[in-house]
Amino acid sequence: MASGISLHIGLNQVDPAAYGGWNGKLNACENDARDMEEIARNVGFDDRRTLLTAEATVDNVTAELRRAARVLTPGDILLLTYSGHGGQVPDRNGPEDEPDRLDETLVLHDREFIDDELYKEFEAFAEGVRISAYFDCCHSESAVRAVRRILTPDAMEEQYQTRDPDRIEVTSRIMPPDEQHAVYDxxxxxYDTIQRNLQPKDTLDLPASVLLISACADNQLAADGWENGLFTGTLKEVWSEGKFTGGHKSFHREILRRMPPNQSPGLFVTGRADDVFLRQRPFTV
Incomplete structure (x- = not known):
């Protein structure tokens, strides 16, 4: 019988000392993590860990991922959820790693966690393990300018709780571009040393099967909220306390259908091909 481990990460702020005085304050990320942990509990994940704000350090996250990699065997599942800021650093792994020459990051409490680091941890999972990830964050600095151009004041109020375009960075889950550049400089x-020392495999060569549903496209922003992030809140509506019965593709489509046009959740599948996993009901142990 398959078993599951779930890890839920939510940061309402980061350590200002690690980010040049920027605290990255958000409202609902800890709530997101708790609510995703509750979903995991209700569907039968007996082994659940939640890392909130100051606990959500690179060392703690990697320790939990490595523990899961040691424990899970073929047929088992890791459910990984993250709510917080997304950022970017220049890609130093080679010209073909990222087309835009930027690596995405999860903005953890003590530093940015580069996507290459995450995929390097995924390499340790056994063939046949399922990894299901839900990330409520954003990455692209270009999205700030785009949203300012295309959203009406009413739309900004609805999605970002502000009519002031200069405050979009405060109410969305993007590490402000000026802060990204300052921290990287x-x-x-x-960050360059981390990337050069990693040399991760191509994600398609991962032995585990990885399925990621993310809050928005790379050129969009993920909205924060008072109770939940917009993506997590919509996910909960679609899940409907377990009444949803479709597979991952239909789950993604229904979330996408309910989201505003300027925040379009993505579905990304990599690693060992597993069509059965893709067709399964979300959160299936």
Whole structure:
């Protein structure tokens, strides 16, 4: 019988000392993590861990991922959820790694966690393990300018709880571009060294099957909220306390259908091909 481990990460702020004085304050990320942990509990994940704000450090996240990799065997599942800021750093792994020459990051409490680091951890999972990830964050700095151009004041109020375009960065889950550049310039040696030392495999070569549903496209922003992020709140509506019975593709489509046009959740599948996993009901142990 399959078993599951779930890890839920939510940061309402980061350590200002690690980010040049920026605290990255958000409202609903800890609630998102707790609510996703509740979903996991209700569907039968007996092994659940939640890391909130100050607990959500690179060392703690990697320790939990490595523990899961040691425990899970073929047929088992890791449910990984993240709510917080997304960021970017220049890609130093090679010209073909990222077409835009930027690596995405999860903005953890003590530093940015580069996507290459995450996929390097995924390499340790056994063939046949399922990894189901839900990320309520955004990445692209270009999205700030785009949203300012295309959203009406009413639309900004509905999605970002502000009519002031200069406050979009405060109410969305993007590390502001100026902060991204300042942190990278200060800690360039750290981030460049991490990337050069990693040499992760191509994601298609991962032995596990990885399925990621993310809050928005790379050129969009993910909205924060008072109770939940817009993506997580919509996911909960579609899940409907377990009444949803379709597979991952239909789950993604229904979330997408309910979201505003300027925040379009993505579905990304990589690693070992597993059509059965894709057709399964979300959160299936």
């Amino acid at each position: 200060r800690d360039r040696t750290l």
